[in-house]
Amino acid sequence: MKKLFLSLGLMLLFSITYAQSPLPIGRTQLNFGFGLSDYGLPVYIGLDHSVSRDFTLGGELSYRGYNDNWDHYDYHLNAWGLSGNANYHFNSVLNIPRNWDFYAGLNVGFYVWNSPKGYEGNRTSGLGLGAQVGGRYYFNNKVGINLELGGGNEFSGGKIGLTIKL
Numbered sequence: 001m002k003k004l005f006l007s008l009g010l011m012l013l014f015s016i017t018y019a020q021s022p023l024p025i026g027r028t029q030l031n032f033g034f035g036l037s038d039y040g041l042p043v044y045i046g047l048d049h050s051v052s053r054d055f056t057l058g059g060e061l062s063y064r065g066y067n068d069n070w071d072h073y074d075y076h077l078n079a080w081g082l083s084g085n086a087n088y089h090f091n092s093v094l095n096i097p098r099n100w101d102f103y104a105g106l107n108v109g110f111y112v113w114n115s116p117k118g119y120e121g122n123r124t125s126g127l128g129l130g131a132q133v134g135g136r137y138y139f140n141n142k143v144g145i146n147l148e149l150g151g152g153n154e155f156s157g158g159k160i161g162l163t164i165k166l
Helices: 002-018
Strands: 028-035 043-050 055-070 073-089 100-114 123-138 143-151 159-165
Touching: 028 055, 043 073, 055 100, 073 123, 123 159
Parallel strands: none
Antiparallel strands: 028 043, 028 159, 043 055, 055 073, 073 100, 100 123, 123 143, 143 159
16 A cells, blocks of 8 residues: 555656746746738737746737738738737646647737728727737746737637747
8 A cells, every 4th residue: 555655746746846836936937939810920929927837828919011002002000909818728637748838728808900991990909808819838947938818809710929938
């Protein structure tokens, strides 16, 4: 019986050390990069803060600019977005090594579009709700690459960028 408890204890210890959260509780990471869009190349910068072993809360600022001369009509679009997100990280549940990070979550954000008068309105703004699923690979203890896919609002398409643990 002692061997069984010892074996189970060692397996539990190994799984805890092997599948630790990629972002320890109370730590923050910086994310920045580019998005995917039909209108311009979005750029984003954001922070994620670990509030528990498997949950992070974060915020993001996005910008998208687009210029086009379609049918002799000079078209300029600018869009700003500010959003907050909550993500669940699957590392502990799926026993994923901590140099990988797989997550899914929800976001809510406010966006403002500025476009030429007479073309889809002059200024549009709104509140958007969305969802995302993503992953990161950390090259070392500080820097990683991130990829995220999402939907549901104006700024939750695909993104690729870098993550730096602060």
